[in-house]
Each structure stands twice: as structure tokens, then as C-alpha cells.
Amino acid sequence: MKDDRHSRLRDARSDRTSARDVPLTPQTQSPAYRLAFADDDFLCRDELRPVRLQLELLKPEMLLDEHGIQSTIVLFGGARIPDPAYKEQARTRTLRDLTAFYDEARKFARLMTEKSMAAGGRENVIVTGGGPGVMEAGNRGAADAGGKSIGLSIVLPHEQAPNTYVTPELSFNFHYFAIRKMHFLMRARAICVFPGGFGTLDEMFEALTLIQTGRMERIPFLLFGREFWERIINWQALAEAGTIATRDLDLFRIVETADEAAELIETWEVEPPRTDIPGR
Secondary structure: OOOOOOOOOOOHHHHHHHHHOOOOOOOOOOHHHOOHHHOHHHHOOHHHHHHHHHHHHHHHHHHHHHOOOOOEEEEEOOOOOOOHHHHHHOOOHHHHHHHHHHHHHHHHHHHHHHHHHHOOOOOOEEEEOOOOOHHHHHHHHHHHOOOOEEEEEEOEOOEOOOOOOOOHHHEEEEOOHHHHHHHHHHOEEEEEEOOOOHHHHHHHHHHHHHHHOOOOOOOOEEEEOHHHHHHHOOHHHHHHHOOOOHHHHHHOEEEOOHHHHHHHHHHOOOOOOOOOOOOO
16 A cells, blocks of 8 residues: 655654564553554454444555546355356255356456456456355456456455455455445446345345435446346335335346346446435
């Protein structure tokens, strides 16, 4: 991270270094003596939660700005969908069948990254959750095109590292799900949702709710795999029940292939954010 200081005062980094090289006395070894911003135990106190939230908002935002990332294409999707080369290791027949979407996610990310690089590489940069499955496919497709991609990982007990295709300097790690979700959407130019589980559904419905309620601009919102989505969610039943408006079904499109998705994004008619919620 760059240090663009314009102050004549001694910088915090220098003092942090100096504070490590002091005589060992009962006073200097006391936790109270540690510089507050260099004291991990202090920063992890419950009272410091607002500061930690702010840091998780600021760090990725500042680094993305430094790398000139102006907009992103978001890929959500299941961590359990394997590379087709390993489809026989999938736990269920359905997961084996869904490996086709690993290939479509990889191809879509490659197509979007090629277009991004042709325009300077600052717009429509692929961003995923940084994990395996569809997320890996998205970062891998960007790497296939020779471009950068972003990974927004989160600390989970069962996952130790981001996938190896995330651009290292754009590989972030989060403690707070809420701040991670903000970073997914703050620069989003399009959202693409592949088959997945609880995490994918959570991300999809939160983004749809923001668009439905006018809290977020209307952008291309694509669901990959009609058979999957119409099997697990009865969209029409929601509209018929009146819990959503029929017009809410126009907030997204269902596609099958990377080529179809790329064309839809190119031809999507931009609409302003909603000023009212239909049916209320």
C-alpha cells in the first residue's frame, strides 16, 4: 500500500519500528505500553468493533483505488461444484451435472476479462468470493485471459486459503460478512449467479432486495441454469402470492451459457434506481 504522506511529523510506521527496540523493563513489557494501533489484543476488544468495521471497509477500497479498479463483474456460485476434470469425486449426481457451470463460469470470466483488458483493464474486473468451485472458475477464467481478478475471502473454519487464481495483490480477507457484501456491490456493473447453496442464495437475495427497493441501481442480473433455479425457487408462486410484484420478476434474467450472458450484458437497457416498490 502506498504511503502518500504530506506531513512533516514523524510517521506511525517509524514509531512502531522504534517501539520494538526498547530496553526490556516491567514497564515496556506491559500491554499498556504498546502503541494502540500496533496492539492486536487491544484492537480485538469488543469496544473496538466499530474501528474494525471501518478498517475492513477502508483497506480493500483503498487498494482497489490504487490499482485503478473502477467497476466489477460479480460472480456468485457454489463452492462445492468441482472442476469437470474431477466430476467423479462430486458427492451427488446433481453436483456432477452442475460441473458444466464451472466451465461456463470460467468461459464467461475469460470473455469479460478479454473485453476489460481491451479497454484498459480498469472496468468490469471479475470479482468472486475467492474460494473453490464456481469462484475458482471465475478467477481462473480471468487468469486464462491474462488479466487480473479480485477475491473477497472470508475466514471460515474449514477453508484455509483462497484459490490459486486470484490476483495476489487483489486477494482480500474479511471477518465481517456485511462489509464483504458491501465490497461485492459497491463497484458492481453486473451480477452473475451460478447454482449454489446457502451462501449463494444469501448473496443473491440481498442484492435483489437492494435493487427491488431502489437502494441500488438497476444493473444486469443474470442467473445461470434455468432448471436449477426454477426447481429450487418457485418465482411465479411468490408473484401469485403477492409477496413480490410481477414486475419484480423482470429484475433478473435466466441464461444458460457464457456467450448468452456476455451478449445480454452488452445489450442490457440501463434503468434508473426504483423510486417506488410495485405492489405496495
